[in-house]
Amino acid sequence: MAVGEVDIAVEKGEVRGLIGPNGSGKTTIFNLVTGFYRPTSGSIRFKERNIVGLSPQRICRLGIGRTFQIAKPFHSMTVIQNTMVAAIYGKSGKGEKDPEKESVEILKLIELYEKRSRPVTSLTLADRKRLELARALATGPELLLLDETVAGLNAVEVDAVIEQLRKIRGMGVTIFMIEHVMRPIMTLSDRVTVIHHGKKIAEGKPSDIVNDKNVIDAYLGTEAVA
Amino acid sequence: MAWEIIAEVIVRALVEGAAYSLLAVGLTLIFGAMRVLNIAHGDLAVLGAYICYWLLVIFHIDVFIGLLFVVPLMFLIGWGVQKFIINPAVSIPQFQVQASYIITYGLALFISNQELIAWTADYRSLTVAYSYLSISVLGVTINAPRLAVLSVTVIVSALYMLFLRTRLGRAIRACTQDREAALLMGINFNKLAGFTFGISAATAAVGGMLFALTYTLYPAVGLQLTIKAVTVMIFGGIGSVGGALAAGLLLGITEALVTFVVGATYKDLVAFMLLVIILLIRPTGIVRKEFFLPK
Amino acid sequence: MHCVQMKRGMWSKLRNFKFSCYIIAILCTIPVPYIASSGITAITVLLLMYVSMSVSYNLLAGYLGDLSFGHATFFGIGAYTVALLTHYQVCYFQPVNILFGGILAMGFAAVIGYPFLRLKGLYFAIGTLGLSQIFRVLFKNSDFTLRSHGINIPVPLPYSIHPYYYAIVALTFGIIVAADRIVNSRLGLAFVSIRDDPDAARMVGINVTAYRILGFCISALGVGIVGGFFAYFNSYVHPEGVFSLDISFEMLLMVFFGGAGTILGPIVGAVIVLLVEEIGRAFIRQGYLLLLSLMLMVVFLVMPGGVVGTLTKQTPFINPLAQLRRKRVGSA
Numbered sequence: 001m002a003v004g005e006v007d008i009a010v011e012k013g014e015v016r017g018l019i020g021p022n023g024s025g026k027t028t029i030f031n032l033v034t035g036f037y038r039p040t041s042g043s044i045r046f047k048e049r050n051i052v053g054l055s056p057q058r059i060c061r062l063g064i065g066r067t068f069q070i071a072k073p074f075h076s077m078t079v080i081q082n083t084m085v086a087a088i089y090g091k092s093g094k095g096e097k098d099p100e101k102e103s104v105e106i107l108k109l110i111e112l113y114e115k116r117s118r119p120v121t122s123l124t125l126a127d128r129k130r131l132e133l134a135r136a137l138a139t140g141p142e143l144l145l146l147d148e149t150v151a152g153l154n155a156v157e158v159d160a161v162i163e164q165l166r167k168i169r170g171m172g173v174t175i176f177m178i179e180h181v182m183r184p185i186m187t188l189s190d191r192v193t194v195i196h197h198g199k200k201i202a203e204g205k206p207s208d209i210v211n212d213k214n215v216i217d218a219y220l221g222t223e224a225v226a
Numbered sequence: 227m228a229w230e231i232i233a234e235v236i237v238r239a240l241v242e243g244a245a246y247s248l249l250a251v252g253l254t255l256i257f258g259a260m261r262v263l264n265i266a267h268g269d270l271a272v273l274g275a276y277i278c279y280w281l282l283v284i285f286h287i288d289v290f291i292g293l294l295f296v297v298p299l300m301f302l303i304g305w306g307v308q309k310f311i312i313n314p315a316v317s318i319p320q321f322q323v324q325a326s327y328i329i330t331y332g333l334a335l336f337i338s339n340q341e342l343i344a345w346t347a348d349y350r351s352l353t354v355a356y357s358y359l360s361i362s363v364l365g366v367t368i369n370a371p372r373l374a375v376l377s378v379t380v381i382v383s384a385l386y387m388l389f390l391r392t393r394l395g396r397a398i399r400a401c402t403q404d405r406e407a408a409l410l411m412g413i414n415f416n417k418l419a420g421f422t423f424g425i426s427a428a429t430a431a432v433g434g435m436l437f438a439l440t441y442t443l444y445p446a447v448g449l450q451l452t453i454k455a456v457t458v459m460i461f462g463g464i465g466s467v468g469g470a471l472a473a474g475l476l477l478g479i480t481e482a483l484v485t486f487v488v489g490a491t492y493k494d495l496v497a498f499m500l501l502v503i504i505l506l507i508r509p510t511g512i513v514r515k516e517f518f519l520p521k
Numbered sequence: 522m523h524c525v526q527m528k529r530g531m532w533s534k535l536r537n538f539k540f541s542c543y544i545i546a547i548l549c550t551i552p553v554p555y556i557a558s559s560g561i562t563a564i565t566v567l568l569l570m571y572v573s574m575s576v577s578y579n580l581l582a583g584y585l586g587d588l589s590f591g592h593a594t595f596f597g598i599g600a601y602t603v604a605l606l607t608h609y610q611v612c613y614f615q616p617v618n619i620l621f622g623g624i625l626a627m628g629f630a631a632v633i634g635y636p637f638l639r640l641k642g643l644y645f646a647i648g649t650l651g652l653s654q655i656f657r658v659l660f661k662n663s664d665f666t667l668r669s670h671g672i673n674i675p676v677p678l679p680y681s682i683h684p685y686y687y688a689i690v691a692l693t694f695g696i697i698v699a700a701d702r703i704v705n706s707r708l709g710l711a712f713v714s715i716r717d718d719p720d721a722a723r724m725v726g727i728n729v730t731a732y733r734i735l736g737f738c739i740s741a742l743g744v745g746i747v748g749g750f751f752a753y754f755n756s757y758v759h760p761e762g763v764f765s766l767d768i769s770f771e772m773l774l775m776v777f778f779g780g781a782g783t784i785l786g787p788i789v790g791a792v793i794v795l796l797v798e799e800i801g802r803a804f805i806r807q808g809y810l811l812l813l814s815l816m817l818m819v820v821f822l823v824m825p826g827g828v829v830g831t832l833t834k835q836t837p838f839i840n841p842l843a844q845l846r847r848k849r850v851g852s853a
Contacts, residue, residue: 056723074717090726332817339811
């Protein structure tokens with residue numbers, strides 16, 4: 001069983017970090033929330049509503065956007081086309097009907113605007129991850145699930161992403177992010193949840209987590225914060 | 227006595243099912259270990275059967291003896307197919323997912339049309355010279371050919387069981403269960419692939435020969451045999467040799483029953499409908515989880 | 522290109538170019554029955570049939586990425602609808618019968634669509650293959666469909682190829698235009714998204730299964746209508762002929778050889794396949810499919826994008842993970 005008894009509540013408007021060793025079940029949690037997996041028991045509530053059993057596309061339309069750990073762009077298309085697909089299909093029922101304009105705005109925010117007509121296959125890793133973010137954002141989500149958005153990026157790129165996430169948060173989007181790189185977690189999160197072997201072992205402010213003995217033993221080691 | 231009729235039907239069904247079993251065993255081996263569906267599988271079987279046929283007709287070599295020649299030959303052919311056709315196809319980055327079944331589809335039609343040109347669409351039959359010999363078991367008469375078929379099936383099954391215990395066999399089983407882990411353990415996949423395909427083709431040839439013994443042989447039957455083999459494979463559980471053996475016999479029995487009740491023309495329909503039905507009921511329709519495991 | 526164009530200027534220029542291509546092509550085809558021999562006209566009819574089928578099939582296989590190995594099922598349904606309606610003297614009006622054939626084919630696709638399109642590629646392929654075989658055996662043994670004797674459709678005399686010819690010309694252009702519109706619309710965008718990455722598509726709000734069924738139905742409609750036309754043109758319909766593997770295979774080959782996922786690709790593929798078939802039939806007679814199957818294997822290994830794909834450097838089927846592995850993470 002990948003994920004055992006987990007009880008997590010993310011507040012609207014907060015930035016929540018999700019950390020833990022590899023294989024502890026973090027992505028599984030995302031898969032459960034977004035409808036790719038179905039929990040054997042328990043409920044998942046979003047905006048007062050139980051979303052267990054709903055399909056991923058339905059959940060997207062309800063307002064949850066998500067990036068994948070390994071970027072999954074639409075590889076036959078260009079950057080802006082990728083974003084537009086998300087804007088067209090992900091925003092059904094959320095008002096605002098100019099996908100092109102929205103895509104352009106998002107690409108400018110994520111700093112991909114210059115590369116908007118490039119085929120996705122010519123992008124670097126960093127750009128692909130940015131595209132993941134742009135695409136998820138283009139669906140107009142209220143909750144954004146980010147799966148290791150800065151993994152593999154260098155320090156400059158990480159800083160850029162942190163800035164973008166700050167702006168996104170400023171737009172009123174709730175962020176729930178999985179990371180192994182500690183810097184975004186420490187600088188952005190209001191709270192952090194720690195998962196180990198599919199169970200929650202700690203939850204609280206970043207500064208508290210870093211000093212939590214369980215967390216240090218399970219994951220961080222004594223040379224914790226980057 | 228009713229018992230004799232029933233027993234007769236059962237024996238006949240087993241004999242016919244034996245061919246399906248062997249066909250399915252070869253298919254499940256490749257599909258389980260390599261995730262390659264060889265749509266040309268039935269046609270390879272038919273090819274082997276044709277060679278046996280010509281050995282019989284031209285050189286008067288008994289079909290079972292002919293197997294001694296055909297089996298190694300088909301092994302080589304199978305190995306060649308893997309190395310020169312399947313491997314390059316699967317290595318094309320664009321088509322990794324679809325490659326195996328598109329190209330084996332082409333191969334299937336290639337082989338069957340070669341046969342069509344070379345040997346025409348005439349129905350052929352394999353016969354044995356000693357059909358009048360028979361023994362009596364529990365009141366049921368089993369003639370020599372049927373005995374030979376059953377013996378061959380038992381021998382091949384036993385060989386498989388032994389083989390799966392050898393180092394190579396265990397490697398194949400490992401690949402079936404968890405390919406990535408197997409690769410990490412240092413199993414050399416390329417050498418394995420050719421060998422597995424060779425065994426599969428050889429087994430298919432035996433199955434094809436048995437099939438031609440009980441039914442008729444013609445080029446177009448290859449694809450139908452493939453479909454039946456796929457049905458049996460799915461029923462028996464992908465990757466399971468024992469399952470394929472059992473399910474093949476079951477199919478033989480079912481077909482015999484259907485023939486008995488409704489008539490011979492609907493016999494083929496059984497396998498096709500079973501296939502479609504099981505595909506539709508199969509819970510791993512989308513297998514969403516698999517999309518997340520980077521391969 | 523198959524996606525919504527960004528720059529307005531370019532879009533209208535492209536539209537004009539395409540429009541003029543259509544006009545020129547139509548103008549070329551119109552005089553054929555008058556200036557060419559009956560043999561050539563007949564082959565042109567056959568060619569247009571092939572083009573219609575492959576363009577329809579391309580929507581499912583090329584753009585959506587679902588490879589059906591038994592699409593002849595819908596061809597046969599269309600053909601038999603016409604044959605049975607005529608045989609049982611229900612209706613003699615050709616356009617209605619043909620249309621009805623297409624609609625029945627589409628209806629059947631809608632019915633079996635949901636269970637079938639949840640299947641993964643390989644199982645979908647085998648499943649559709651099995652489906653076409655089921656139809657073949659069922660129709661071969663049913664008295665209602667006159668078993669393997671087939672059904673003859675009386676030809677109105679005196680025989681003139683003109684009505685058939687112009688009907689198929691209209692049909693083909695209709696199908697090409699429809700396909701073009703679909704592919705350049707939001708629907709086409711959704712199709713390609715599903716083909717490229719179904720999970721990502723789901724996560725941006727696309728109902729993958731629904732769209733797959735839609736693509737399945739549309740391609741079934743196209744192929745079914747051609748089947749209905751075939752019934753009239755050939756004036757004879759029998760199970761082995763219409764539910765045959767040859768037809769399914771030809772569709773697959775035309776699309777892949779010409780270039781899956783492009784508009785021009787299946788057209789080019791249809792031309793080449795027809796040429797090879799006619800030449801093959803002249804020399805090898807029965808086993809001419811041999812050449813085709815050889816072609817498929819060779820093309821696959823050498824030119825995976827098909828003729829059009831390789832020429833325009835578009836490779837429609839790309840496994841993203843392989844792409845990542847292959848390409849060095851290079852220039853920005």
